[in-house]
Amino acid sequence: MPRIPSSDRRALLVQAAIRVIAKRGVAGATTRAIVAEAGMSLASFHYAFRSHSEMMRDVVAYVVGAEVASAYATLKLGSGIRQVLREGLQSYLDYVIADPGHEQVMQELVHYALRTPGLESLAAEQYEAYHSGVMSVLVEGAAVSGVEWSVPVLDVARLVVTVTDGVTLAWLANRDTAAAERVLDFAADSLAALARPVEARTRENAQ
Amino acid sequence: MPRIPSSDRRALLVQAAIRVIAKRGVAGATTRAIVAEAGMSLASFHYAFRSHSEMMRDVVAYVVGAEVASAYATLKLGSGIRQVLREGLQSYLDYVIADPGHEQVMQELVHYALRTPGLESLAAEQYEAYHSGVMSVLVEGAAVSGVEWSVPVLDVARLVVTVTDGVTLAWLANRDTAAAERVLDFAADSLAALARPVEARTRENAQ
DNA sequence: ACTCGTCTGGGACAGTTGACCCACTATGCC
């Protein structure tokens, strides 16, 4: 069997764990299922991690750091801010539909972190990452569309995350794509109302 | 030990299970933990339920049927629809803050149902119950405020549920009450824009 | 060629879990 360099083994196991969670849920992420997914032996697990919970901490930290904002980052340069918002939200929904397991894992990991002593802060960090990731997209989107936000961008980002979380959970439950898109229509309309055309002289009060 | 009549035993165990889930999460809802919470013996469990998963099905069905809309039903008769919405959303948030475990259980059970073969439909039913419960509140709220909804009320209900779910998850993660309330401010504003004063003659196009 | 530290395979362990079983007790009915 090929030997795996020490630096990669943890990452390999973490990613295998995420795949297992996507397939079987957090409860199914046993050490044996994970090493089987990673094609490793059981002993290798405890060679890489001191314990199962130590690995789960890394799993949560991994999803916080990586790919978090990537789902939001499909920024198409539309004609106006309303369309930029709508298309951004749509690409997020498309992403959820294409790979429902992934966003399901994200929410399950939030609940797992909230339940696990010592990991509660990671849930908060996960949302900070969401918010700041979306915020930068919103700043860029506003710049492209020549508008500015009439409220703090961070609050707008919170609204976007609220909507995406809510739509995700409902869609996972009832798979009603048309209803989800109507919600996104309304969200895009309402959020666009928070933007106003930028007047060249009052540029400094952005953010 | 007092004998428990047959009709109550299942309900007792289901409610005990919900308390255990609130305390320890879905993964902690073992048969032993549940019967301990219910003050019963282990044998009584399999006397009442054929299996653990059969009881979990009842747990999910129970939360779908009972109390689902109760959190929304704190309808205060405010001056206008905007205030009715805002106060309704606030009372929901107050409820989440007062008993975070309960709404956490609700979301965890949705994910559990989605993961469990044969229970996926219960997740959809849970959201149908949410939507119809909120919808009736919205209908009443509109009537009290003398407005009508310019879009199907069911869609408005979906928006409300989307917001409450999103706010719940974010608040559970970061406990940022002020931010949650700003989100609710915006939601109430935006939703109120979907209502228009009812003109006595066009009463019939209410959904 | 030798050796040392890195890594792996397989086995084993104790603890927990869902499920089951059977002797036993209470209760209502004749």
Added chain:
DNA sequence: GGCATAGTGGGTCAACTGTCCCAGACGAGT
């Protein structure tokens, strides 16, 4: 009182889990 039935207690089982251990294999440096 006797008896069937509903309900209970406690013990037991196999399966599964996280964790540990140890003999050995590989590779790099000498």
